Amino acid sequence: MDKFRPESFLPLTPVAFEILLALADGERHGYSILQEVERRSAGAVSLHAGTLYRALARLLESELIEELNESPDPSSADERRRYYRLTTRGIAVARAEVARLEGQLVAARTRRLLKAVRP
Amino acid sequence: MNARRRSWLVEAGFSLAMLAYPRAFRRRFGGEMKDDFRQSPVGTLRTVRTLGTLSLNGLAERWSAIVRWSFFPNFTPHLYASSGRHFMFWDSFRADLRYAIRQAIQAPLYTALAIVALALGIGANSAIFTVVQGVLLKPLPYQDPGQLVMVWSHNTKEGKPENPISPANFVDLRDESGGFAALQGYYSFVGNTQIVIDGPPEIAVTSVVTPGMFALLGRTAMLGRTLVTGDPAGLVVLSEGYWQRRFGGDPNIVTRQVTLDGQPATVIGVMPPDFVFPYKGMLGPTGFTRNITVDAWTAMELSGPRMTDASGRFVRNVHYLAAVGRLKPGTSVEQARAGLAAIAARLEQAYPDTNAGWTTTVAPLHDQVVGGVRPALIILLAGVAVILLMACVNVANLVLARSVSRQKELAVRAALGASRWRMIQQALTESLLLATAGAVVGLLVVRWGVQGLVALAPANLPRLQEVAPDGTVLLVTLGLALVTGVFVGVMPALFAGRADVRHALQEGGRGAIGSRARHQLRSALVIAEIALAVVLTVGAGLLLRSFTSVMMIDPGFKPDNLLTLQMSIPYRLTTADARRVYYAQLFERLESLPGVTSTGGTTRIPLGSTNVTTSVQVQGQDVPVSALPEVEFRRAMHDYFETMGIPLRRGRGFTASDGAAALPVVIINEAMARRIFGQQDPIGQHIRTGPNPTGPWSTVIGVIGDIRHAGLEAEPAPELYVNYLQNPPVNPFIAIRTTTDPAALADLVRAEAKSFDPTLAIYDIRTMQQIRSESVAERRFLLLLIGAFGVLALLLSAIGVYGVMALVVSERTQEVGVRLALGAAPAEVLGMIVRQAATLAGLGAGAGLVLAALLAPMMASQLFRVPAMDPITFVLVPILLVGVATIAALVPGRRAMRIEPVRAMNPQ
Incomplete structure (x- = not known):
């Protein structure tokens, strides 16, 4: 296989990035990703199931996320649920995307499009 | 947390939406998506939206899967890699397509023939459909046009269900009708109005409406404002076409002063280009006008001598208004009809003299506008569908003929293990490709065909200017291509599927098997x-x-060698005497032209103008006002009957001695003589027009032959002519009989009229043959x-x-x-x-x-x-x-x- 280059995945689609963000603090199943995205953005971003699973399919194909073989907490969860987590490649891509966005933020600040970070 | 179960309907909807996704995707994520769906919030609208988005996403996924499988099969490992079988269809489709294209190129003549035949068939169908869609299907250019209805008076005695309404009846209907949000009226005809803009008088076609009409139709002006309820007379709204044509699209048109029929008027607005009012079908029932493209709208005042009688009450026995009503939401046409019929019945009781036998007609406005042409267009649609069927049959025949030469190839394919379904699939691919190519070429046919149809169509076909290909037409064309492709493909394909391998391979020269x-x-x-x-x-x-x-x-007259025109004499001729002198000089000038044998005129030219009727009283016949017979009313000018070639059956014609000072005389046609006098001799009888108890009696001096006025197919109606000298009109039609080609004389006549009086407005110069043909x-x-x-x-x-x-x-x-x-x-x-x-x-x-x-x-x-x-x-x-x-x-x-x-x- 070719050498893995996280930059080749950039820029991520907003949906893909939201999914990677939601998975950053641990495994989740699909519906929980939906809820997390909605909670984090305070309802501003509403992810549709159709969009979510199409994005999951692409992320799985490019091995940025993977599926857990078993439920992390069998006692509380519906065992039919499939859980997803970031792969090391996924983490690298997410980091690269964050760096890219950060670069844009810095550029925006120097051009006074955005206020400086408050202390 | 337990997933709720939704109703079976919602579950079925979900399963249906999931079908949009590729099978592999469904297998992989379907279970999760179902669980998610069961947990998502409830609500009908939300569910519908969710299912919609779900299926759209599914189609997108399916499309991207096809693209990826077809063009980048090895690009990335992906979801569908392991389930290639699912994509066998697309794989073979791609191969079939390539093969079909190669086949098509190898036999260019066959391909071209098939495509041309299909393009003609599909294109002609789409072109006719475009016309049908523009004329019959597209909603009228008003707000919520489904709520609009047309209201007429129904004259049950004469059997005229679409009779104009009298002002008094209109006011009563408007004020008492419960089922209508609004009811507005307009003159049931459009008129030629003299307009002075910056030079000599010209003619503009105007429609007179109650000022609230625009609000009822729900349309606003594109420039300035429309008329609104309470507006006085003297305000005018222009059509976009007239504003462009006559004012060069002047952006400062609003507040411009013009003179309309001798009265000052102010332009207050310009309507958008798609606004049409009234349509031809919304005009009065008898006769027709050549030009009904309205240039301007003016406000109708429910007062004045036309509307009220001497005592100031609204006129109830003269009918010249039409009305459009907007139904209240929830009111059906039936309810509105019943409501107005009840009012009409009350009016019959209250005013038996004028209203006995009168009720109302209510029809959906759309039917009123296009109802008349519907049968003809449906026939066209059926005819063109037959053409498409024939094109299909022809192409199927071509395909079949070709399959003969390809029989061996097909047999080889079958021998190599191609299933029957694969062979049919291949044949279908070919015919669909042909049909699609035909449809694409057919779109050109649509473009030109629609232009041709619009050019060819009679100018008075309603809504013709609204005909244009649009998205629906594109969809219909593609649909036709699909149906055609399957139709053309299926028969030869079935045959291809039946090819006998062994015999086809063995066969030598002739196709026995x-x-x-x-x-x-x-x-x-x-x-x-x-x-x-x-x-x-x-x-x-x-x-x-x-x-x-x-x-x-x-037609009852001789249409050959006859030139006609309409004129509008200057407003300075305010007295009857001045007009008499003017006309006498004019006719003399026209008759002196070389090639002119006689001239005359009338207020309504047969086959080419509207109509007006009057009721008639006969001296000695005592009938109640409401039972007075209605006859058509015209004035004859100069040598009108002789010029038109209308034969005099009895008595005498008008002469110069029947002038202003003489006793009033009339000439009637045979239909009127039969209707009013039966077996009696009409000559010398005395009649008077209108339910006018004090007017002078006129003597019948002659009977002329019947003529066809409203159309060649319409039976001649009773007609009454008075001599123009006894009240000269201002807007007459002139007829000129010539010895040579009348069309060649048009320029000469125009020039003569101009040299006679430059302020005389002359328009609509046509030969009688032209009028008959139109x-x-x-x-x-x-x-x-x-x-x-x-x-x-x-x-x-x-x-x-x-x-x-x-x-x-x-x-x-x-x-x-x-x-x-x-x-x-x-x-x-x-x-x-x-x-x-x-x-x-x-x-x-x-x-x-x-x-x-x-x-x-x-x-x-x-x-x-x-x-x-x-x-x-x-x-x-x-x-x-x-x-x-x-x-x-x-x-x-x-x-x-x-x-x-x-x-x-x-x-x-």
């Missing part, structure tokens, strides 16, 4: 084709026979199109017969060779071929006659003095078809005659 089934199929196709052609040609024949019977009608424009349009379809159908069926017989000859070469070698005369061979073609044609013609007999009654509304089962048409058309088929068979027949026996028997 499979050819029997193929022959039957091809013969059936030809029979079907001829049957369809018979149907179309019978239709065209019936229309042609109707058209000629209409044109043979004697009065049957709709009939001619339908005849031309169906006639063209008929010719096309004949051609297509001739090609079909030729194709089949050519194949027969080439397949029977050996047999014919043997016959010739054994001493058969070449003429016998020719006869055999031609007989076979004639048999096919005869069978087709028989089937076509049955079909035509079933369909002909559909055309009854378009027929005139010709029965739907017209024997002449039903006999001549099949003879024509069989004749055409026989001629088409002669070419292959001659080839068969020249077959050389030796060559034929040793093909290799």
